[in-house]
Amino acid sequence: MxxxxxxxxxxxxxxxxxxxxxxxxxxxxxxxxxxxxxxxxxxxxxxxxxxxxxxxxxxxxxxxxxxxxxxxxxxxxxxxxxxxxxxxxxxxxxxxxxxxxxxxxxxxxxxxxxxxxxxxxxxxxxxxxxxxxxxxxxxxxxxxxxxxxxxxxxxxxxxxxxxxxxxxxxxxxxxxxxxxxxxxxxxxxxxxxxxxxxxxxxxxxxxxxxxxxxxxxxxxxxxxxxxxxxxxxxxxxxxxxxxxxxxxxxxxxxxxxxxxTRFLPDSWINPENIIEALSLSPDSDDPRARTVTALRTRMKRASALLRLLTPLSSDTHPAPTPSAGTEDSRRSAQEFFHRVLDQTGDGQLDWPDLAAMARELSTRFDLDEPEETRLYDSFATWWRELQAALDTDGDGRISAEEYAHAIPTLAGPALIRVAEVLFDATDKDGNGSIDANEYRTLFRTAFHRDLTTTDGTYGRSAFVGDFLSFMAGRRMGTPYDPLLADA
Incomplete structure (x- = not known):
């Protein structure tokens, strides 16, 4: 060689x-x-x-x-x-x-x-x-x-x-x-x-x-x-x-x-472009979002036509999209467990699930030490709190049934700490508020249209409150859905 x-x-x-x-x-x-x-x-x-x-x-x-x-x-x-x-x-x-x-x-x-x-x-x-x-x-x-x-x-x-x-x-x-x-x-x-x-x-x-x-x-x-x-x-x-x-x-x-297909234009086969296009949310401020939204509309029409032509069981029909602010916009405990908490998809909640959340957030921010360890430690503390409260059979894991029967309020001190550490990671300049660019780094979109701001920034208390509302209130249609719930 x-x-x-x-x-x-x-x-x-x-x-x-x-x-x-x-x-x-x-x-x-x-x-x-x-x-x-x-x-x-x-x-x-x-x-x-x-x-x-x-x-x-x-x-x-x-x-x-x-x-x-x-x-x-x-x-x-x-x-x-x-x-x-x-x-x-x-x-x-x-x-x-x-x-x-x-x-x-x-x-x-x-x-x-x-x-x-x-x-x-x-x-x-x-x-x-x-x-x-x-x-x-x-x-x-x-x-x-x-x-x-x-x-x-x-x-x-x-x-x-x-x-x-x-x-x-x-x-x-x-x-x-x-x-x-x-x-x-x-x-x-x-x-x-x-x-x-x-x-x-x-x-x-x-x-x-x-x-x-x-x-x-x-x-x-x-x-x-x-x-x-x-x-x-x-x-x-x-x-x-x-x-x-x-x-x-x-x-x-x-x-x-x-x-x-490699003879197609480079922009058509670039994997990052393809993956980003597949994952763009409708309210994204990315210039490609308008094209993706139009394509999504055509896909829905094609899906509707296929339903008319093909006999399908009732469970293939999409559930109505809930409107924010309604009772229907709240996930059931079971849905929240499987879409948000059970990150590894094994039907149980244990430390690897929360570690996966910390890993995704660390990757999103491209964190270095010691910020990365600080984030992992906050999730580890939250896991110990969850385990003590919900692991009723003592097997070291939390099942969907244990979670649903407990009907827990997750907004305990450890989860609040997770939210605070996440805010500090988002607030790159350390000025105590999140501006539009910092918000985009976390959510890959502009300020959410339902977000109330008075000066174009997002304060610590509002950020922590919204995070706890998502994690404890199980509300759908928030900026955290693409981050922690979507596939």
Missing amino acids: TAETTETADEAPLLDPESHSSGFFDDPRWALAVIRATVLEAAHPQIGAALIDNSTFVAHPWRRLRNTVVSMRRMFDTDPATREREAARLNRLHARINGSDSRGRTYDAMDRATRAWVIATLFESAVTMFRMSGQPLDQHTMERMYGQYRAYLAALDGDASELPEDLNDFWRYFDQVVENELENTEAARVILYRLFDHLPAPALLEGTPTLWAAGRAVVGPLLGAITVASLPETYRRRAGLPDMPGAPTLMRSAYLAAGL
């Missing part, structure tokens, strides 16, 4: 502008490759257990997708300071994730060998992506790319020693892990068979359940079949994954078709 392939994160961009990998993030084929890599990651027992216990990818997949795209762009940024800062943030995040699986085996997101496997799946899936779409990489290009992915690992761990230095040794390492360590984990099964079947609609398609359900019913199984067909045969055999007739042909056709 040349010296270029062993450059560290401090010396050069992780992705060489002249390499194939520099355009990954805007290549539609990369979406298929990332799904494949995620399944291979989830099939590792440690990673699978960590995902099931701590990740929001089931309940909030669109939010998780956006954060992943943003993080990877930062890690492959041309500015060394940006890469170092993101690596430090990821290390703090991973240091908070540890536990044990259902078989009593421990997991730790800071385990070096496990982190190396994550990078290995990304590199191997990138190579597979080119091969499946009829553009196999030559040896020299693969070596350059492999060096860049080892540099990615070095940026996180300080060195890349957990991955073989030589590319030929890497393939033996990869085969050995697939053969001896991967399992048919619950997380891998969720991604392959449940995630797409139950994928919640993004904000753009809210209010069009019929159209979304119809599209998902077709696309979900197809994506599952394509992903299974692309996995290493050794893993498919060990995991007992079915070989569907025609799946290999379908897989190659999907990669070829995705590759053709």
Whole structure:
């Protein structure tokens, strides 16, 4: 390997502008490759257990997708300071994730060998992506790319020693892990068979359940079949994954078709633009919101037409959108539990759910220490308060039934402290009030139209009151819905 392939994160961009990998993030084929890599990651027992216990990818997949795209762009940024800062943030995040699986085996997101496997799946899936779409990489290009992915690992761990230095040794390492360590984990099964079947609609398609359900019913199984067909045969055999007739042909056709879309205008296939458009709220001050709102209106008309043409059960019809200020604008305790509190989607409330809220807020603000730890600590105190008040059977978790039967008032001292810490994080200049720019950083929209302000600012008491109203009053249609409740 040349010296270029062993450059560290401090010396050069992780992705060489002249390499194939520099355009990954805007290549539609990369979406298929990332799904494949995620399944291979989830099939590792440690990673699978960590995902099931701590990740929001089931309940909030669109939010998780956006954060992943943003993080990877930062890690492959041309500015060394940006890469170092993101690596430090990821290390703090991973240091908070540890536990044990259902078989009593421990997991730790800071385990070096496990982190190396994550990078290995990304590199191997990138190579597979080119091969499946009829553009196999030559040896020299693969070596350059492999060096860049080892540099990615070095940026996180300080060195890349957990991955073989030589590319030929890497393939033996990869085969050995697939053969001896991967399992048919619950997380891998969720991604392959449940995630797409139950994928919640993004904000753009809210209010069009019929159209979304119809599209998902077709696309979900197809994506599952394509992903299974692309996995290493050794893993498919060990995991007992079915070989569907025609799946290999379908897989190659999907990669070829995705590759053709790269000739579309860059703005059409930029993943950040697409994700932002899918998640824009109607009252956003983003210039794209008007176009998105018009598109949403057309989607609703198409959904209504589909309902007329297709016999559907009554539960597919959307519930009326409540008006603010009415009793109907209050969520039931059960709905609030599942949409807001149960961030991991496992039907229980425990510390990983509140940690996920802290993680999302820390990511939104791009917090450094000690502000990040301060936010996590406030949520940890709130969890202890909730556990003491609501965990009636003493199992260390709070069920939806325990929550609903208690009919709790959540606005205790610990939740008030969470609101105050959140206000301080939002109030970047520390002047005691939140201006329009600071508000936009948190909510990604302008001042809410129902927000009463006298001087164009948002004071501490009003902010804390609104946050407590959302968390304790379970009111819908607030700026906090896209932040903590939406998928």
